[in-house]
Amino acid sequence: MLVVITNLLNSNEAGLLCEKMRHAGYVDGRVTAGREARPVKRNQQVARTDPALADMQKLVTDRLMSNDLFRMAVRPKIILPPMFSRYESGMEYGNHVDNSIMRGVRTDVSVTIFLSDPDQYEGGQLVMDSPGGEREVKLPAGYAVTYPTTSLHRVAPVVSGERLAAVTWVRSFVRNAADRETLFDLDTARHRLFELLGKTPEMDLLAKTQSNLLRRWVED
Numbered sequence: 001m002l003v004v005i006t007n008l009l010n011s012n013e014a015g016l017l018c019e020k021m022r023h024a025g026y027v028d029g030r031v032t033a034g035r036e037a038r039p040v041k042r043n044q045q046v047a048r049t050d051p052a053l054a055d056m057q058k059l060v061t062d063r064l065m066s067n068d069l070f071r072m073a074v075r076p077k078i079i080l081p082p083m084f085s086r087y088e089s090g091m092e093y094g095n096h097v098d099n100s101i102m103r104g105v106r107t108d109v110s111v112t113i114f115l116s117d118p119d120q121y122e123g124g125q126l127v128m129d130s131p132g133g134e135r136e137v138k139l140p141a142g143y144a145v146t147y148p149t150t151s152l153h154r155v156a157p158v159v160s161g162e163r164l165a166a167v168t169w170v171r172s173f174v175r176n177a178a179d180r181e182t183l184f185d186l187d188t189a190r191h192r193l194f195e196l197l198g199k200t201p202e203m204d205l206l207a208k209t210q211s212n213l214l215r216r217w218v219e220d
Ligand SMILES: O=C(O)CCC(=O)C(=O)O
Pocket: 085, 093, 098, 112, 126, 153, 154, 155, 165, 167
């Protein structure tokens, strides 16, 4: 399941992060890539030593943690410190899977937060591999997309302009993507039904079922 979160950051916040990235120091993205991803990774990342990095990471993590849709879709237990990446013209990140363990944390869900406006660059789509074919994602500044870390994906070459994005990984309370999707669907249906019907005995049964499924699948 791929979930788009509209306006995770407002335009001021996305603009502020872009501004900070314009003045940041960078390292070659290959330093954080796994062995097989390294040869296909051609981007740059804000250096860990950059004095602005901690505040940038905090803003993104705070907005994720307080976003209801993100919490419902991802069930986050740990959000890893976001990385801020820059793709200039000609840069790309070929097909890869993200590392399954990062900093000792199992990664269940990957997140891209788009920081540049789409009209600032050509190309640079996030392309997800799926049995039904490829799916391209390119979103307005401040929007995010979440997808299972189990999937193959790539960033298409940037043809012109500059693509700025934040990326991070999440350890979820629910390891299995299909189980997360079931809980998300139930949650969504319950919220809509509650608006229509209010609290009824049937709604109570649905709430009980959801809560017990979560208890069955959760890893705390
Ligand atoms: O920038 C993106 O949209 C995703 C980048 C990516 O796949 C990664 O950093 O592992």
